[in-house]
Amino acid sequence: MTTAIKTPPKHGERRCYLAGCRLPECRRANYHYMCRYRLDRARNQNRRVDSAPVVEHVRSLVDSGWSRSQIATAATCSERSVISLYHGYYATIRADLAARILAAQPRIDIVKGKSYVDATGTIRRVRALIAIGHPVARIAAAIGVHRTPLGKLITHGSERVTAQLARDVAGLYKRWAGQPGNNVRARNRAVAEGWHGPLAWDAIDDPNCRPDETVTELGFRERAVLRREEIIHFAWHGDTPEQIHARLHGEVSISTIRQIVQDWRTGQKRQRPNRVRPERQQKELAA
Template sequence: MTLTPPEHGERRCYLRGCRRPECVNANKRYCKRYNYDRHHTGRRRVDAAAATAEAQRLAKVWSYNQIATAAGCDPRVAFNLIHNQLENVSRTTERRILGAHAALDGIPGTALVDATGTVRRGRALAAIGYDRNDLAAELDINADAVGCLLNAKRRQVTSHTAQVMAAAYQKLSNTPGPSTRTRMRAARLGWAPPTAWDDDTIDDPNAHSEWTGHCGTDRGYHLHKTEHIPMCPPCEAGHQQWLAEHQHLKGVELRSVITRARGQAAGRGAALAENARELLAQELSWEAISIRLGADPGQIAAAMRKYPATDDRQMGMAA
């Protein structure tokens, strides 16, 4: 946060030693108000618990700068309240913070919109290595709010948040992030990377990510299994539907059909290995290849071992 320097006519300028008339008068006004409040309204400062709780609730949607603008207080106050760093606040600050929600409706970019596309874009960036601190810096909101966003704790976000997330996604989605830990966590949670989303459908709540090129079908299910790609709900549902449609098959006949489906899925591994070799020949890094092909480096390496190049096979036979 940037601290604004004191200006003449403010009490804080007086406290720094300035004795210009306007600064002296500002100090006198403060002292008079202080004495009046002490005699007529009791303590001027109150416990910060209520203001802190409200500021933290607002911070799940709005930035601390937006909250400070709506409340008419210093951004530092809003920031400290959000991070629970104040034990008490003035009655005026408490009143302004508690009434900030109504004022936020009048600030541009604060209209609420569906959070589906924003959550998906954030998770996609996490899947390629951008942690919540990286995203917070890019979006200019606090990291806790980004965490709530990634964990889909809100159904709506402000239009401003949706816009800056879309801009960050456009900027970062083709470049791997620095956090391996975040990438591994996203894979464990099944968060789809940018390559699994289409720009035309990422905001559609009824659309699903396309991990395999056949997601939502039984073939997609076997592709997930064969290539060790995190299973997506549509493929799980597609496989269950396939089992229901083929429940009349028994024994050898059922195993034969399943084996054929797995064989079709194996073709994707061969294509993955071939494409990876072409990109390696272009001297792309493993991270860049991973982003381009939409597969984890481990999955790509496994496919290359399972499906060696033709020259590799011929050398092995000659040996």
């Protein structure tokens, strides 16, 4: 068992008063504590609560792969308190400490990269990016992993993934969720699998959250309008077509970007000829 190292009390803390110090600041700290204690008693508010729900929560976190130190960091308490709760040493616990521990869900940004975290959010993010036109191969290349294990993850699912993978996918999702891709095959796969895009999720990391079935992703024309507005926005800030092409990660051809920038500068939009396929033209003539 890990032995907690207690820090010595400082002047101005009630611990220092209980240790026998009677300096004005220590007496004041004890006075304020007792005032709050009497007020809580008058309001019938217990300062200590049953520890059973907290013990169950700590044990469930440990069973899911979290260490005691990670739980303590997330709950802003000592590791010794977490260990004592895990072993059921306390029948009651301070109400404020109980609230912090019950609300503690260790985040991926405070744990080690090799630690395991819940895979729900990671799987949903990758599937959402596929739903808006980003293929698995491109997603895997962007986060520096091989496409095969990533493909197996989103196809067969998993309960846990490493915190490093979860962080990498979350960072990529933050950058790409508002930038639809142009891979039609990826979109068709998402439709066939029943995967939903970013707009359908309210709390993507919550296993109990369900996607909004009424939300549909932007179509080709809507995406084209947004892309045009985005290109004009970059051009207005002085970016060259080459710089805009780099910003958009090559998703729009350089010739299209140049044409849009030219249309914006001249104020005249190029009229594209209405091309009719030969087979369609023959059908129209035969009719």
